[in-house]
Amino acid sequence: MLVTLEGLDGSGKTTVWEALHEVYPDATFTREPTSGPTGSWYGDAVYRSIEDDDADSLAELFLYTADHADHLSRVIEPALERGDLVISDRYSDSRYAYQGATLEGEIDRPLEYIVDIHEAFSIDPDLTIYLDLDAETAAARSGSTNKFERAEYLESVRENYERLIEQDSDRFVRVDATQPPEVVLERVKRVLEQALEREDSDPTR
Numbered sequence: 654m655l656v657t658l659e660g661l662d663g664s665g666k667t668t669v670w671e672a673l674h675e676v677y678p679d680a681t682f683t684r685e686p687t688s689g690p691t692g693s694w695y696g697d698a699v700y701r702s703i704e705d706d707d708a709d710s711l712a713e714l715f716l717y718t719a720d721h722a723d724h725l726s727r728v729i730e731p732a733l734e735r736g737d738l739v740i741s742d743r744y745s746d747s748r749y750a751y752q753g754a755t756l757e758g759e760i761d762r763p764l765e766y767i768v769d770i771h772e773a774f775s776i777d778p779d780l781t782i783y784l785d786l787d788a789e790t791a792a793a794r795s796g797s798t799n800k801f802e803r804a805e806y807l808e809s810v811r812e813n814y815e816r817l818i819e820q821d822s823d824r825f826v827r828v829d830a831t832q833p834p835e836v837v838l839e840r841v842k843r844v845l846e847q848a849l850e851r852e853d854s855d856p857t858r
């Protein structure tokens with residue numbers, strides 16, 4: 654089963670993802686952009702681009718997407734074939750929401766365009782846990798220096814996440830990320846437990 658964690662920067666994804674290692678020690682834990690044990694030079698290239706204030710937004714979309722394609726074939730597909738539970742800190746929805754926002758006004762219907770690119774090769778998550786947080790708090794928590802510009806951008810990213818949730822409401826579970834970390838974690842654990850129980854009772858899912 655493929656589970657993804659999504660949300661704005663600072664919504665608490667990494668905090669939850671790290672805590673889940675103890676709950677599911679046999680799961681495959683991974684992330685996008687790729688880094689650490691499941692990382693690659695594609696992920697390194699993405700982080701280089703993130704640090705470049707003059708990076709071209711379209712080039713950046715394809716860098717993130719190249720990292721995703723490599724991540725799929727090298728990490729995600731083999732893990733799913735082994736029957737592992739796979740838990741990814743960010744995945745394709747981050748591209749739909751973030752690059753959907755950076756490319757607004759540059760190309761026609763960016764969110765739809767990016768979803769289309771993925772359709773030919775990507776694997777949809779079975780479950781996406783969305784840590785829901787307002788843009789101002791997200792910007793403050795993620796330690797953004799340019800608070801207002803950053804919050805404004807995150808606001809349009811959040812609107813894109815809302816569009817994705819509306820289009821695919823069965824896949825997403827929304828968790829209120831304004832709650833204290835331990836409350837968020839308990840809720841995420843419960844959602845995961847229920848999804849795994851459902852999978853056990855209906856393996857065709």
Ligand SMILES: Nc1ncnc2c1ncn2[C@@H]1O[C@H](COP(=O)(O)OP(=O)(O)O)[C@@H](O)[C@H]1O
Pocket residue numbers: 660661662663664665666667668669794795830831832833834835837
């Ligand atoms: N539920 C929460 N309430 C308040 N602060 C939180 C919560 N979850 C995480 N944080 C803090 O917010 C910051 C960003 O958390 P992090 O897990 O790195 O978020 P993300 O991976 O979504 O960017 C960290 O300093 C973390 O300790």
Ligand SMILES: Cc1cn([C@H]2C[C@H](O)[C@@H](COP(=O)(O)OP(=O)(O)O)O2)c(=O)[nH]c1=O
Pocket residue numbers: 661662663666667685686703717742743744745747748749751752795
């Ligand atoms: C995976 C992905 C991440 N991003 C962005 C979100 C983050 O601002 C940045 C780095 O991701 P990440 O390291 O997960 O940041 P954080 O832990 O603060 O959420 O990359 C995209 O714009 N598109 C993508 O496809």
